[in-house]
Amino acid sequence: xxxxxxxxxxxxxxxxxxxxxxxxxxxxxxxxxWYQQTPGQGLQFLFEYFSETQRNKGNFPGRFSGRQFSxxxxxxxxxxxxxxxxxxxxxxxxxxxxxxxxxHFGDGTRLSIL
Amino acid sequence: xxxxxxxxxxxIILEGKNCTLQCNYTVSPFSNLRWYKQDTGRGPVSLTIMTxxxxxxxxxxxxxxxxxxxxxxxxxxxxxxxxxxxxxxxxVRFTGGGNKLTFxxxxxxxxxx
Numbered sequence: 001x002x003x004x005x006x007x008x009x010x011x012x013x014x015x016x017x018x019x020x021x022x023x024x025x026x027x028x029x030x031x032x033x034w035y036q037q038t039p040g041q042g043l044q045f046l047f048e049y050f051s052e053t054q055r056n057k058g059n060f061p062g063r064f065s066g067r068q069f070s071x072x073x074x075x076x077x078x079x080x081x082x083x084x085x086x087x088x089x090x091x092x093x094x095x096x097x098x099x100x101x102x103x104h105f106g107d108g109t110r111l112s113i114l
Numbered sequence: 115x116x117x118x119x120x121x122x123x124x125x126i127i128l129e130g131k132n133c134t135l136q137c138n139y140t141v142s143p144f145s146n147l148r149w150y151k152q153d154t155g156r157g158p159v160s161l162t163i164m165t166x167x168x169x170x171x172x173x174x175x176x177x178x179x180x181x182x183x184x185x186x187x188x189x190x191x192x193x194x195x196x197x198x199x200x201x202x203x204x205x206v207r208f209t210g211g212g213n214k215l216t217f218x219x220x221x222x223x224x225x226x227x
Contacts, residue, residue, distance in 0.1 A: 004157070041219075042203075042217050042218065042219040042220060043158075043203065043205075043215075043217035044217070045214050045215060048214075056214050058214065090157050090158070092157075099145045099146065099207065100145070100146055100163060100165060102148075102160040102163060103160065103215075104160075105150075105157030105158045105159070106157050107155070107156050107157045108156075108157055
């Protein structure tokens with residue numbers, strides 16, 4: 001069974017641009033969560049999608065948005081990029097996002113802002 | 115503020131030795147506590163998930179313990195191997211918080227010959 005796939009693996013952008021990251025969950029998984037990982041802050045929750053609806057949201061500005069498609073694939077968009085947005089962006093999927101279900105992570109997209 | 119603190123920040127041990135990583139949390143109430151292993155350049159991989167009513171959970175050479183009264187958890191690695199070199203992250207989930215997980219900043223473990 002294929003794992004969680006994130007594309008692209010690496011991305012370089014400049015300040016002010018926007019970016020879209022993609023995540024394909026494990027087949028059959030309907031919950032997709034996004035996280036930002038930086039050396040200083042560690043992993044921080046961005047948002048969770050289930051059945052094409054945002055179910056939970058972390059404490060990030062509105063420049064960070066996402067969506068989920070009917071096949072459970074998800075995209076995350078960051079507009080007006082800032083230097084501080086440089087990070088590893090991780091996507092994780094689970095069957096339904098239930099409390100005790102394990103989350104399966106992809107290997108992330110490393111975003112660098114110049 | 116709900117927080118998860120891990121210690122030590124980094125650790126170097128010799129191959130074959132045991133080690134214990136610590137996690138203290140102030141998240142309350144919580145539904146479960148997880149330990150993840152993250153290799154450099156890879157996403158985290160789940161090692162154990164414990165509910166608030168469980169005291170211990172094992173996964174091969176990894177054994178996690180949980181004391182909900184003192185809000186402490188530990189991850190014990192037995193007979194360490196070079197492949198255990200990674201970051202180990204403690205994660206706590208709020209009750210009813212959906213997938214709003216609170217992450218520790220991790221312990222960087224290096225296993226040397």
